[in-house]
Amino acid sequence: MTAPLVLTLSCADRPGITAKVTGFMFERGGNVLEAQQFNDRESDAFFMRVEFDPGVVSREVLKAEFAPLAAGFGMEWKLALRDRPRRVMIMVSKFDHCLASLLYRWRIGELAMDPVAIVSNHPRESIRHTDIGDLPFHHLPVTAETKAAQEAQVRAIAAETGAELVVLARYMQILSDEQAAHFAGRCINIHHSFLPGFKGAKPYHQAHARGVKMIGATAHYVTRDLDEGPIIHQDAEAISHADSPEDLVRKGRDIESRVLAEAVRLHLQERVLLNGQRTVVFGG
Known part of the structure; x- marks a missing residue:
């Protein structure tokens, strides 16, 4: 098992973002520990923060595999170790x-x-x-x-x-x-x-x-x-x-x-x- 991770992202709001992100984690054996999102109606922007247990998949592999999905939505994103000082x-x-x-x-x-x-x-x-x-x-x-x-x-x-x-x-x-x-x-x-x-x-x-x-x-x-x-x-x-x-x-x-x-x-x-x-x- 690898250490818990935190994914943060922002992009233009559109249908399906939450489903794609949580689906990505599920398909790789990840378990969501905490998830929050916000749709800013004024700027039409979407924000999300997810804490999850990645299972056996490393952070480096997840970053590489998430990059195409992020690019498709035009995301600014970060995948960080949750507990690292x-x-x-x-x-x-x-x-x-x-x-x-x-x-x-x-x-x-x-x-x-x-x-x-x-x-x-x-x-x-x-x-x-x-x-x-x-x-x-x-x-x-x-x-x-x-x-x-x-x-x-x-x-x-x-x-x-x-x-x-x-x-x-x-x-x-x-x-x-x-x-x-x-x-x-x-x-x-x-x-x-x-x-x-x-x-x-x-x-x-x-x-x-x-x-x-x-x-x-x-x-x-x-x-x-x-x-x-x-x-x-x-x-x-x-x-x-x-x-x-x-x-x-x-x-x-x-x-x-x-x-x-x-x-x-x-x-x-x-x-x-x-x-x-x-x-x-x-x-x-």
Whole structure:
């Protein structure tokens, strides 16, 4: 028996896709463990995620045999090992609560990831409240004059470690267009606001100035447009007129930590499919 696999796909919607995909698995002795699909009526697109036990057929053989079927439907698709930990590079600045949350969830087995590097624009002492153990730490300071060179170092570390996902765990630097394009579809940011409201710097202070009654956090894929990438996960919490900006920051730390962790989990489990500027997120 081989390890369980996850097939994800998207294509133009048409009759028979589900039948063809599940039939393909049945004919090869596969057993479907979980299946979800979504038909987007607005874009006339079809999305599907299937977890299955492939039986005795290898992933390489299945990929080769599925390719003609996928081509016939014009699919964008991926066939991944379900339980393989993905290699993750985490970037952080001075606020390490999201980093601490990710590492805790990794250590207890909640996140199937392999942290291959922690990159910060501040010294290691800046995140002294978080135990990173012997994980590789890279201090890469950045200024306007050194930004291009620093980003090249980040890309080099990602390449050397084989990082499949980059997580901006309150990394308080705006990525250049080149950097955002390089990591397109595999870089998740946590923004301490319920987007699309209060983009940019100090969103909690912006929210306080507007007298909002809810604050939130948004995890999204990074794109060239600041804080406008496809949203993966969001959450919110009620506040009152008595809360100061500092209270909002304090309450926001918890929201940010859990929202980012959930977005990372969904990505690691191949549950997020891009749909233009939006996402299709299959829960589980």
